[in-house]
Amino acid sequence: MGIDFDRIGRDQLPALLRVMPKAELHIHIEGSLEPELIFKLAERNGVKLAYPSVEALRAAYAFTDLQSFLDIYYAGASVLLKEQDFFDMAWAYFEKAAGENIVHAELFFDPQTHTERGVPIEAVILGLHHACRRAHAEFGISASLILCFLRHLSEDAALAVLEQALPYREYFIGVGLDSSERGHPPEKFARVFARCRELGLHVVAHAGEEGPPEYIRSALDVLKAERIDHGVRCVEDPALVQRLAAERVPLTVCPLSNVKLCVYPSLAEHQLPALLAAGLVATVNSDDPAYFGGYLNDNFVQTFAALPQLGAREAYQLARNSFEASFVDAAARAGWQHELDRVFSAAA
Ligand code: ADE
Ligand code: ZN
Numbered sequence: 001m002g003i004d005f006d007r008i009g010r011d012q013l014p015a016l017l018r019v020m021p022k023a024e025l026h027i028h029i030e031g032s033l034e035p036e037l038i039f040k041l042a043e044r045n046g047v048k049l050a051y052p053s054v055e056a057l058r059a060a061y062a063f064t065d066l067q068s069f070l071d072i073y074y075a076g077a078s079v080l081l082k083e084q085d086f087f088d089m090a091w092a093y094f095e096k097a098a099g100e101n102i103v104h105a106e107l108f109f110d111p112q113t114h115t116e117r118g119v120p121i122e123a124v125i126l127g128l129h130h131a132c133r134r135a136h137a138e139f140g141i142s143a144s145l146i147l148c149f150l151r152h153l154s155e156d157a158a159l160a161v162l163e164q165a166l167p168y169r170e171y172f173i174g175v176g177l178d179s180s181e182r183g184h185p186p187e188k189f190a191r192v193f194a195r196c197r198e199l200g201l202h203v204v205a206h207a208g209e210e211g212p213p214e215y216i217r218s219a220l221d222v223l224k225a226e227r228i229d230h231g232v233r234c235v236e237d238p239a240l241v242q243r244l245a246a247e248r249v250p251l252t253v254c255p256l257s258n259v260k261l262c263v264y265p266s267l268a269e270h271q272l273p274a275l276l277a278a279g280l281v282a283t284v285n286s287d288d289p290a291y292f293g294g295y296l297n298d299n300f301v302q303t304f305a306a307l308p309q310l311g312a313r314e315a316y317q318l319a320r321n322s323f324e325a326s327f328v329d330a331a332a333r334a335g336w337q338h339e340l341d342r343v344f345s346a347a348a
Pocket of ligand 1: 287
């Protein structure tokens with residue numbers, strides 16, 4: 001399409017990364033719950049928190065691994081009780097997304113985190129769904145929901161929550177697999193994912209964040225995952241990298257998350273440049289932005305600042321990959337790709 005990427009200087013990159021249209025495909029909506037909203041909802045619902053103030057809670061956000069984060073993340077989610085709470089949480093995210101030129105978002109949600117506390121699944125799904133509808137009406141953001149099973153719980157528990165969710169089947173487009181990865185391989189969920197595929201749901205799974213490359217293979221072979229969430233540990237297995245590239249399986253990479261959860265010591269050591277160089281359909285995402293120090297544009301800007309191998313060509317590729325990897329129809333995808341070309345042509 002003739003964009004001359006070499007004409008775009010490094011000094012132009014931060015603004016271009018912010019303004020380019022993009023899709024976000026890996027955000028846990030419960031991970032967008034900011035401390036201020038946690039305290040507001042705790043007060044509204046009469047929930048007692050283990051921290052005396054917003055500042056004290058934020059100060060606890062120093063994680064050593066995935067589990068140390070999950071413990072605080074599930075405690076934060078305990079303030080969500082009513083449909084309005086789920087709406088307010090998602091609406092706060094969409095207000096930020098609109099300012100970041102996110103044109104499409106696929107939101108993960110964890111129903112078991114709430115149903116295990118006695119929250120009706122209807123409140124969870126309808127609250128989130130109404131926020132998605134309003135985001136489209138007010139901001140033109142297309143948004144859909146992906147229901148995640150918690151892998152530290154049993155497959156029977158996953159099958160049970162799926163049954164509870166089926167009356168609301170029209171409100172979510174797919175299922176995913178999240179929470180503690182090590183010791184909970186994808187094959188633990190073979191039956192429930194087979195059932196989801198029969199139901200016509202899209203299928204994704206976290207794999208290769210903390211877990212080994214074999215978990216990525218079993219997410220593909222056993223669960224038939226269409227995308228791999230994180231997946232960064234594939235670099236330890238060159239044959240797997242080749243397979244992911246050949247089959248164009250997207251990876252939803254989350255750079256700030258990876259540093260906060262000690263997958264990499266720093267952004268400068270992140271393997272995103274190697275993934276792109278290998279021809280993978282890698283995308284950039286925020287994972288749990290309220291906990292990891294930045295929303296999607298901060299992930300882009302900070303990662304590009306830390307890695308000189310990433311320039312305008314890679315920025316364009318990542319945005320393009322986000323549309324290729326999204327579960328949207330061809331017309332929507334083509335429209336956003338056209339707008340992306342326009343933004344880069346104007347910058348060059
Ligand atoms: N739940 C929320 N964030 C997660 C992550 N990064 N990995 C696994 N489960 C999660
Ligand atoms: Zn995640």
